[in-house]
Amino acid sequence: MYGILLFLTFGSIIVPQHGANISASEFAVTTLTNEIFEWVKNGVMSQKFTNIIGDLAIPTEMQRIDWTKLSGSKASAFCIICKSLTKAIINLRRTGTPVEVIQQTVINLCTRLNLQTEPVCRGVVNLNTPVVLYIIDNDVTINEHDVCGLLLQDQMCVSSPLRYEWTININTEPPKLITKQPSQKxxxxxxxxxxxxxxxxEPGGNAGCDEPTCCRRGQNKTGGNTLKAGYWGDFNNCxxxxxxxxxxxxxxxxxxxxxxxxxxxxxxxxxxxxxxxxxxxxxxxxxxxxxxxxxxxxxxxxxxxxxxxxxxxxxxxxxxxxxxxxxxxxxxxxxxxxxxxxxxxxxxxxxxxxxxxxxxxxxxxxxxxxxxxxxxxxxxxxxxxxxxxxxxxxxxxxxxxxxxxxxxxxxxxxxxxxxxxxxxxxxxxxxxxxxxxxxxxxxxxxxxxxxxxxxxxxxxxxxxxxxxxxxxxxxxxxxxxxxxxxxxxxxxxxxxxxxxxxxxxxxxxxxxxxxxxxxxxxxxxxxxxxxxxxxxxxxxxxxxxxxxxxxxxxxxxxxxxxxxxxxxxxxxxxxxxxxxxxxxxxxxxxxxxxxxxxxxxxxxxxxxxx
Incomplete structure (x- = not known):
């Protein structure tokens, strides 16, 4: 995944050279978005798309880290993922793609990118779909820069969108000093x-699960877990x-x-x-x-x-x-x-x-x-x-x-x-x-x-x-x-x-x-x-x-x-x-x-x- 920028630049995506008005990162986002769009339209994942998704897929050990705090090439890769997925979702919605198709597309990408397990991807997508679609439908100005400029605000994924700039009125008079004597009480x-x-x-349950939270009923399907949930709680993401x-x-x-x-x-x-x-x-x-x-x-x-x-x-x-x-x-x-x-x-x-x-x-x-x-x-x-x-x-x-x-x-x-x-x-x-x-x-x-x-x-x-x-x-x-x-x-x-x-x-x-x-x-x-x-x-x-x-x-x-x-x-x-x-x-x-x-x-x- 960490070589994604080099892969996208010199591998399956050819970045425009001299005089181009588009950065390598934005060109990668556009290309990946188009691949997603074509996949949804035709039902076929091209070899280029397969290669890109395979290279972007994150290691399982990174699923629980805070992606907002990444830096360097890791941050760049997540920026591309964020903007590509967001742009694809917005385009699919605004071109009349059925809700069920949008949901399944995001679930499939979430799983293929190894962002989470399939049940977690499905649950999160289904729960959040109504709010996300309402926002897209009721503000036609929203784009991928607004979304990723919020989620990845510390990564400089995009320059801070103007929609997030505001201020409140604060009294400008000198503070009124208050003197209170300490009490003996x-x-x-x-x-x-x-x-x-x-x-x-579930005490004795699976404390080494693949989901974000472990030690829960239904996670120990084989009974072969080596990390067993403690009676009073457990250190392992429980x-x-x-x-x-x-x-x-x-x-x-x-x-x-x-x-x-x-x-x-x-x-x-x-x-x-x-x-x-x-x-x-x-x-x-x-x-x-x-x-x-x-x-x-x-x-x-x-x-x-x-x-x-x-x-x-x-x-x-x-x-x-x-x-x-x-x-x-x-x-x-x-x-x-x-x-x-x-x-x-x-x-x-x-x-x-x-x-x-x-x-x-x-x-x-x-x-x-x-x-x-x-x-x-x-x-x-x-x-x-x-x-x-x-x-x-x-x-x-x-x-x-x-x-x-x-x-x-x-x-x-x-x-x-x-x-x-x-x-x-x-x-x-x-x-x-x-x-x-x-x-x-x-x-x-x-x-x-x-x-x-x-x-x-x-x-x-x-x-x-x-x-x-x-x-x-x-x-x-x-x-x-x-x-x-x-x-x-x-x-x-x-x-x-x-x-x-x-x-x-x-x-x-x-x-x-x-x-x-x-x-x-x-x-x-x-x-x-x-x-x-x-x-x-x-x-x-x-x-x-x-x-x-x-x-x-x-x-x-x-x-x-x-x-x-x-x-x-x-x-x-x-x-x-x-x-x-x-x-x-x-x-x-x-x-x-x-x-x-x-x-x-x-x-x-x-x-x-x-």
Whole structure:
């Protein structure tokens, strides 16, 4: 596959020479698209087409990697695949090809290219077809550059399409400084995130399957698998069974009797993305939230939606999409009803939940929680292609809400599933979010994320001063071990008047040890205190900046962070991580806007100067 550019240029495709107005890559895309079109028309795959597909087919071991982060010839090959398939689908649809033929064509190509197994290809294609065709039918301007410019935004597959360029209005007045005295009392906050409960999990099942998610009923067809799913979960691309979810929640309740607030930062649904259904997702959401209510009783829980909750996965429709088969309203309605009926949220939050899955409330005077649905920025949310500009008006709402909080002298916690600097968050959304944080960092005392499953944090530096750390977003990790991680949750100790986080406890268990004694409950333990682990007197911006600078200079503390990042899981820590590898984690910490690597580059200069 990695020789695809040379193959397409010098093999079966002859690229025009002097004076041609078309690049080798675009010529390859056009040729491959035409081959697909002729194949559909005549039912015959030419030898040229067969050769191209054979050369493009990816090795099986690459099926689970993040294609958005490839570089060099690998990225070029995926760019050609993306643009060719997209162009073919659009052309087939606009020339009246029956839906069933389009679907089968894409399934066949998906399988021949070894992108996934046939059942996975079929399931994903069938689930996503209605949305994809609606977008193609209702915007005649959309082309392959728009699609691949979103999916492969970090690969420079195409120059950033203009449809993704927009901005919001941010108050330009100087920040209104708020002075609050620390209290002698503390607030105890529990963060739970990324359960990924799998109703099909089968202890003893196949943990070495060919699908994206293993350990599920029906995958062990021969009974000859050598990797058997553990009772309490499994490292090998598996989620968790119900008894593991219940044990985790029971342990939290038993171990921590005085929890004041609970933040649930998304992702109840499993990773079986090719065979989800609205009914199945509904059943899992109700089951998990009911269990949280049963276990934690009257303790207030503030939940948000994860990218796995909708069906199909990742798709959050604009609020003016009324077709019930396409709309996300069913999910928003379900969550609003559950969360409000439990008494977790007031009725006043319903309107914005139904509009876009976000809300705000003030649990007590001087304190505001803002729960956002930043899954709309995910590059796999196809609706971004159709309506990219501030989906559901959420970021403008966030800015307006923060301005009011500033005027009301409120401290703010923001809950969001995806870290804003994640490479899969659409560049413009990510940039505008960071602009908002830059303006209101003085009242935002903490942010809380999930999604990555890692034990990590991200820091925001002033857009005009790379040395001035102004805000921090803490990541809760995950209950699921997917993939190659130990399960965990976090306890935050915050000042009850300023709402500043003063320390963090990370609780986890060793999955390997737990599975050796399936008849016993896992042995949860307090892995570390953030202050003690990183030898800090406090978690102020100044202290956090100091340890990041030390990490950039090669301090041994970076190795400690690397170990905690993977939650002490042996499968990851057994891999070699040299100095450049370790330094990449510093970049990850300081990158909070997916379109801006300036902070990363700055800290590289710190490292190179030592």
């Amino acid at each position: 503390s607030l105890k906050i529990l963060q739970i995130t990324d359960l990924h409960y799998d109703p099909l999990y 989620d968790v069974p119900w008894h593991a979810v219940v044990d985790a929640l029971d342990h939290m309740k038993e171990q921590h009797q005085n929890i004041d607030l609970i933040y649930f930062t998304g992702d109840v649904i499993d990773h079986g993305v090719w065979e989800t259904s609205r009914e199945g997702n509904t059943k899992s959401l109700v089951k998990n939230f009911n269990k949280m209510k049963d276990i934690f009783g009257d303790t207030q829980i503030y939940p948000i939606v994860g990218n796995h909750e909708p069906n199909p996965v990742n798709l959050f429709a604009p609020n003016d999409i009324k077709d019930d088969q396409l709309s996300t309203r069913w999910l928003y309605q379900l969550l609003a009803d559950l969360w409000i009926n439990y008494g977790w949220l007031p009725e006043s939050t319903r309107e914005t939940i139904l509009r876009g899955g976000y809300y705000t409330l003030s649990p007590q005077e001087g304190f505001r929680i803002i729960a956002i649905n930043n899954n709309v920025c995910y590059v796999y949310n196809w609706w971004l292609i159709y309506k990219p500009n501030d989906p559901s008006g959420q970021l403008q709402w966030l800015e307006n809400t923060l301005l009011k909080a500033e005027n009301d002298n409120e401290s703010v916690h923001i809950l969001g599933h995806i870290p804003s600097g994640d490479s899969t968050c659409q560049h413009t959304w990510s940039r505008e979010y960071r602009r908002i944080i830059n303006r209101y960092s003085h009242i935002i005392t903490a942010q809380f994320n999930g999604h990555t499953h890692n034990d990590e944090f991200n820091v925001f530096y002033d857009l005009n001063d790379k040395t001035k750390l102004i805000n921090v977003a803490w990541n809760g990790g995950s209950i699921t071990p997917y993939a190659y991680l130990n399960p965990n949750y976090k306890i935050y100790i915050a000042d009850s008047n300023t709402y500043v986080v003063e320390d963090i406890e990370t609780w986890m268990y060793n999955l390997t040890n737990a599975n050796e004694t399936p008849e016993k409950r896992p042995l949860w333990f307090n892995s570390y205190s953030f202050k003690n682990e990183y030898k800090l007197s406090d978690l102020s911006n100044e202290s956090l900046n100091k340890i990041i600078v030390d990490m950039a200079k090669g301090s041994p503390i970076l190795e400690v962070y690397h170990k905690n990042f993977f939650k002490h899981a042996a499968p990851e820590l057994e891999k070699e991580c040299d100095k450049p590898c370790l330094q990449s984690y510093v970049c990850r910490i300081v990158t909070t806007s997916s379109d801006n690597m300036n902070d990363c580059e700055y800290f590289k200069t710190i490292n190179s100067s030592t």
